[in-house]
Amino acid sequence: MKTKNKFILTLLLCGSALQAQNYKLENDYKNIEKKVIEWRHHFHQNPELSNREFKTAEKIAAHLKSLGIEVQTKVAITGVVGILKGKKPGKVIALRADIDALPVTERNNLPFKSNVTDTFLGVETGVMHACGHDTHTAILMGVAEILAKNKDKINGTVKFIFQPAEEGAPPGEEGGAALMIKEGVMENPKVDAIFGLHINSGTPVGVIKYKTEGIMAAVERFVINVKGKQTHGSQPWSGVDPIVISAKIIDGLQTIISRESKLTEEAAVITVGKITSGVRFNIIPESAELIGTVRTLNPDMRELILRRMKEMTETIAKAYGGSATFSVESQTSITYNDIALVNQMLPTMQRVAGNKNVQLTKATTGGEDFSYFQELVPGFYFFLGGMTPGNKEAYPHHTPDFKIDDNGMLLGVKTLTEMSLDYLNK
Template sequence: MKRIQAALLVTPLLILSQISSADWVKDSVIKTEPQTIQLRHQIHQHPELGNMEFNTSKLVQKELKSYGIEVKTGYAKTGVVGILKGALPGPVMALRADMDALPVEEKTGLSFASKVKALYQGKQESVMHACGHDTHTAMLLSAAKVLAENKDKLAGTVVFVFQPAEEGAADIDNFTQGDQIGSRKMIADGAFKQNKPEVIFGIHVISGMPTGNLFYKSGAILNSADEFRIKLTGQQVHASMPWAGTDPIVTSAQVITNLQTLISRQSDLTKGMGVVSVGQISGGTVSNVIPEEVSMAGTIRTNNEAIRQNILKKLPEMVKFTALANNVKANVDISSYAPVTTNDKTLTELTAPALETAVGKSQLHLLDNNASPSEDFAYYGKLMPSLFVFLGATPADQDMAKAAPNHSSEFVVDDATLKTGVETHVRFILNYPSIAKQVQASWKAQ
């Protein structure tokens, strides 16, 4: 691991004091491990789609109340917020987990594999925790238990955020109503109104990274995500005489090709990267008729806000002018899912020693590049300094390159990694009060 010198130089005494006073953490985490695994198996076996996490929400509420934690609901349909006030004065800090599963048929062969089916966008689909949100919920519940049992050592207040629909909702149009789900809806519904945190932390399990290892970086950690829909309308005509109509098929080919120049020729790639991908296209019914309409849908991903905004501005123009050159009409709609997930630089650097305490120097890794997926955790980071880290989910003796990836029907999380996630959550909270002033001063100066 590349040592973060700034963190050690700025607050060595504060951090070392906090770490030494937290020697009880590992014992507490190990003590809760059987419960963490049991909770994870229970949630995994009974997955629920986005906005449908009713039983998972009830389980979270029941567990938090049993730990003596104040529970609040009424956020984003099934969201839950837990409030724990420590015995010592200090800042308000938030920890976040997502609860929803995916419309994927499980093929892991696990003894606790899901056999659940549910309605997704009006169709009956198999449901699976194919991205590890079952582990996120279980790890945060156990972290809440550890912190509640040791609140006499806790400085400040912890806000436990259990969020629905990070992967999208099962019951509404995610393209047109994306602001009505997930983190955006949690925020809009006032999840932070009464206990406003000044910092937030999150963990995501990742396949193909070894169990018990943490991966982090400052700045961009995950890409932004914006979706687009395009409808091209021409004039239907027999395919033997295309000059008598206007062809949306040929136009669609030109649109797809021209969209790539938004990255290769119209984005400043010294600032970061970007991808424009068309993932769906449909038009026509038979081989000898040029259709009236072609529809397309795709995604825009970047790790830089300036590149993102440039693409969002130019994409509609690119499509409309390409269509105009072919005497075809174009309609373009764009829906934003999430901005770039960005780790606050000062927070990241000053939290690194606590991460090293959790896993050891050899199992803490400073990433060179961000990951390509996206996360609506990014919206929390617009409100306050945030830190999002990856937790390895694949046993170290396995070939990482052959591990089924997140969102696969064969995606598996090693239970042995859960205790690392629990401890990391606890270390986040114990470490932050000692660095709060520096983090907030840096945040306000931005």
């Protein structure tokens, strides 16, 4: 009987300690929300393009240093890394936020609207956080502040990765997750697992969406160069028309998706986004260039599609009397959520957001270079709701009208904070 009473007393004491810890964190959450919103507005009004996030990095680094966190700057050009060591040794969890904006001219009436302009690929353009990276940055700064205040509750180490150039480095430059990894961001201390999130304009505030295995696609950029024979537009039989060949190639590529890909297993996309050929209406040109993207969610399908694209491109061009070359460059791998890690952290997400608000989702054919981190260690990447509840229209990401509800960010702070503590203190 004494043993049973002692066990019950232990449970009560543990429960009281847990309640005290949660109460402390709840106070921290209440105090941080206003700051997170202010940070988000600041970054939104002052966006910077990929590999040019100098002022953004300065603000992040200053905040981390003010918290007593060890800070590394100029990682992968403009990246910032913070290292927070807990009370006791243990595993290392990494939390990642992307910090770059897009060459998009904002078109809304927000009081913190961006009026910044810059030059992108030689063209004057507006600059806008049209994908929500401003919210990701502000959320992770909030998580850093709360965990720094509660480092006595941490068994292990938290590594905060503020990554530049997620949208892709400018031509001729390295950048993004790949360059951070190349410069050792996953070492010293060696990372055991990594978490990341992405705000979503089409998901209501308060909702989290997740998926095991592939949640975002591998992204390839391909270039097809078609060679024909130039001639007068009035005498096409005297030459070989690369524009006609290009049209046939585009048509053929789509049959790889519609007739050769097992779409019941995973989605796949081939898109030609740019065609360049010719200079004058009455001249059949000598060459044409096609540039596009391939999106896949399955490694075997990826291999098949790329192989068949090369074969079809070369064969079609030859059949019409010309020639063509096919080249491909990987932009991201499959954003692959580790099954065991997702299952381990799912109860935490459900506790924080509520069971009904943590929802299984389907994969998207968008891409994320967070995938490169997941090739090295188990990772969990999920979507956070940013749409005002009740809204019937959500503006897509990467558009001038893109909007995110500030009320969605606190759940991101809570979720990443609690996931980190539960992972390290399991």
